[in-house]
Amino acid sequence: MKIVFASTPSQEEEINGLVRYIYSNIFPLYYSDEDICEFEQLKVLHTSEDFSTLKDAFQVMTCIQTLISILESSLEEQYEDVFNKNVSTLKDFGLFFPFEFEQFVDAKRLKNTMLSIYTKADNELII
Structure with missing residues (x-):
């Protein structure tokens, strides 16, 4: 008999938070608002179902965190294999x-630095 632990609601919330972080902090560094809107319509990184086990949820969180780290860095070629491995793992989890x-x-080479509706506001009060 094998005992597995189901993923917790807090893990699901963390995964959703990481996905929101990618949409608000990572994608605007590389893509226009129109592109990001299209990603939402295509359901990029959409988590429609719960992850069955604790291990699955941790793997997904780790993959997303790794992608964030790579995309926030200088995009050196030495990380390409790690990037591809994590993308493959995410695909395996649907x-x-x-x-x-x-x-x-x-x-990144083509993107002009401009404001995006997807980025988090620096402050909430404008006088």
Whole structure:
């Protein structure tokens, strides 16, 4: 007999928080608001169902955190294999992340620094 532990609601919340972080802090570094809106419609990183085990949820959290770390860094080629491995793992868990490492490298070169509706506001009070 094998005992497995189900994922917890707090893990599900953490995964959703990481996905929101990607949409508000990572994607605006590389893509326009129109592109990000399209990603939402395509349900990129959409978590429609609960993860069956504690291990599954931890693997998904770790993969997303690793992708965030890589995409917030200088996008060095030495991380391409790690990036691809984590994208593959997310796909194995049913999360749609249709990007390749080179797409982010190219997007960063082309992206102008501009405001995005997806970025978190620096403050909530405007006088």
